[in-house]
């Protein structure tokens with residue numbers, strides 16, 4: 192059976208793999224298709240498309256946007272997005288600036304706690320425009336200030352810990368709108384992690400297209416619950432490993448995969464969205 196892993200990160204956000212490594216790993220796992228869904232970035236998409244083409248793997252350009260609704264953080268995946276869309280690129284640049292400022296603020300808080308980390312050390316290690324907490328954690332370990340990533344999060348970086356900084360986030364509706372504006376399919380990521388089920392009907396009204404039923408951190412029962420929700424709200428079904436490369440021990444790529452049929456339904460929806468975009472008056 193042909194299968195796909197539709198949730199992967201590269202070193203263009205907080206993953207460790209290059210586009211070439213991702214394609215090689217996808218081939219090793221026997222995946223027919225993969226989607227790259229870096230946080231607030233589409234930078235890795237062109238390179239991964241080329242690497243996948245060379246490896247005979249179908250590539251789906253994507254991204255993962257962070258949103259907030261009623262005090263709950265949630266993630267929205269955009270599939271088959273136009274990675275050159277000017278509105279998308281402007282917004283992503285804005286989110287990336289927010290992320291960079293947040294790193295500086297986290298480092299300032301660490302410094303006030305007499306943890307001598309430099310923001311430059313985080314940026315040098317991250318080597319990407321969308322740095323996040325995992326990069327701060329890695330920099331703390333690299334500088335010998337924490338024994339491991341878990342300690343960095345537990346002591347400093349987890350929500351409400353002393354170096355944690357809240358992040359400005361758009362609403363779920365705005366994220367869905369932005370994905371549609373970039374002609375992509377909007378899918379709620381790993382709902383089992385965020386416990387935001389009560390927000391799903393509102394997101395459906397806002398145009399949500401699908402739901403990530405299969406995810407590394409979803410149990411069989413959780414996946415089943417979201418399959419039922421997908422059925423009830425007529426949402427597309429997706430799934431993926433959320434692999435961050437070698438960040439957290441062994442790579443997850445290929446450990447969660449969905450039948451290729453789900454790629455076909457995603458693709459069909461993308462065609463509809465692109466057709467609707469042609470009819471929409473220019474902003």
Ligand SMILES: [Zn+2]
Nearest residue numbers: 255266380381
């Ligand atoms: Zn996520």
Ligand SMILES: [Zn+2]
Nearest residue numbers: 198200255433
């Ligand atoms: Zn992710």
